[in-house]
Amino acid sequence: MTSVYQSKFYTLYQSNTDRYFYIDFGQKVVKLSFCQLLALRQKVNSIAIETHFDADLNKHGFELLMLCNKEHLFLLNTLEILDLKNLVCYGFALLGISSENAKAVY
Amino acid sequence: MKDIARQQMSIKVSSMDLLNNQIKLEAHASATYLAMASWCDQNAYTNSAEFFYAQSAEERDHMMKIFKFIADSGGIAISPTVENINHDFSNLEEVFENALDHEIMVTKSIHKILATARNDQDYVVENFLQWFVQEQLEEEKSLRNILDLFELMGRDGIALKLIDERITRGE
Ligand SMILES: [Fe+2]
Ligand SMILES: [Fe+2]
Numbered sequence: 001m002t003s004v005y006q007s008k009f010y011t012l013y014q015s016n017t018d019r020y021f022y023i024d025f026g027q028k029v030v031k032l033s034f035c036q037l038l039a040l041r042q043k044v045n046s047i048a049i050e051t052h053f054d055a056d057l058n059k060h061g062f063e064l065l066m067l068c069n070k071e072h073l074f075l076l077n078t079l080e081i082l083d084l085k086n087l088v089c090y091g092f093a094l095l096g097i098s099s100e101n102a103k104a105v106y
Numbered sequence: 107m108k109d110i111a112r113q114q115m116s117i118k119v120s121s122m123d124l125l126n127n128q129i130k131l132e133a134h135a136s137a138t139y140l141a142m143a144s145w146c147d148q149n150a151y152t153n154s155a156e157f158f159y160a161q162s163a164e165e166r167d168h169m170m171k172i173f174k175f176i177a178d179s180g181g182i183a184i185s186p187t188v189e190n191i192n193h194d195f196s197n198l199e200e201v202f203e204n205a206l207d208h209e210i211m212v213t214k215s216i217h218k219i220l221a222t223a224r225n226d227q228d229y230v231v232e233n234f235l236q237w238f239v240q241e242q243l244e245e246e247k248s249l250r251n252i253l254d255l256f257e258l259m260g261r262d263g264i265a266l267k268l269i270d271e272r273i274t275r276g277e
Contacts, residue, residue, distance in 0.1 A: 002107045019110050034114040038182050041119065092119050095111035099120035099226040 004094050007087040009080055014095075023087075025074065036068050041088045043067075049085070052078040115180035121231040122181040124219040129172050131215055133186040135208055136165035141193045142201050151198055151266070153273040161205070168238070175234055198266050199256045206249040213242040 001013040001022060013022040021032045023040075032040065043065060051057035063081050065074040076084065092098040115122075143158035169186070176183040195201045216238045223231035255272060259265040 014107060014110060016108075019113075021110075034110060034180075035182070038115070038119070042182055042184070045123075092111075096109065097111045097115055097117075097119055099118050099222070099228075 005087060005091045007083045007090070009083045010087045012087055012091040028072075030067060030072055032068065040067055041092060044081070044084050044088045047081055047085070049078070049081060052081070117176075117179040117181060117231050118223075118226050118228045119181070120226060121219070121223050121228045122176055122179075124222060125172050125176055125181075125231070126184045128215060128219060129169050129176075129184065130186040130188075131212055132165050132169035132172065133188050134191075135212060136162045136169065137188045137191045138208055139165060139205070141191050142195070142205060145193065145195050145201060146198070149198070151270040153270050154198065154201070157273050158201075158205075168241070171237075179230065197261070198269070199253070199261060202249055202252050202256075206246065206253065209242065209245050209249060213246065216242055 001015055004012040004014050004021075006012075009026060011024040013024070014020075015022065019034070021034065021037045023030050023032065047063055052061045061078045063076050065076055065084075066072070067074070089098075117125075139158045139162035143155045143162060146152075146155035146158060173183045192204070195204065216235060220232055220235045220239065223229075223235065252269075252273060255269045256265075259269055
């Protein structure tokens, strides 16, 4: 496996043998097809982090994240969500299909 | 490292995000035109109603065109939610004026995505959007022509009836 990007809590890997990606979430490693990785990006990006700073909108500051057609379930706090957003943003830039210039990342 | 991501997807994810947003706009336009058709029906402007029913269907076609393009490019197309559809208009001219404003907003959005795609060297997206650039030009023109009728024929009851009679589907 080749490491694509490591954020504070998570690491995104790409397999050298098959066409899969892996994310090490600490407690467990999740195997994702490209489509599933794309779906994860969609879900993570659609989390409105502002709600975490408003007690009326998100009282406890947690997000429920379901991955791979409900195969995996994660309960993440504000810092973890921010870190995951970071992983998604930089990860996709380094995979070369985002408009963010990968060279500017480092 | 094999370029799996690029093998799976032929457009940039940033373009995909913008196109998914455009899907929302087209769906919103479709629903807006349906509301306009409803208003025209209620006020017995039969031809105008038909015009907006046809426009509504066209906007859905635009939406589907983008939807399928994203899917064909290996991306994830998102089914849109539509909210805040205005059903209140004070007169027929206002309906068409709102329609033109809506089209101008859509044109601006298309141009913005195109500029971004060009900047990102996402040429497939740039090429795909050319059709929409032309389409927007035509839609703006047809609404402008209708609005000209109000200048030409006036705004009293009879004039409005005559204007409605002149409006044809897909003019
Ligand atoms: Fe449209
Ligand atoms: Fe349109």
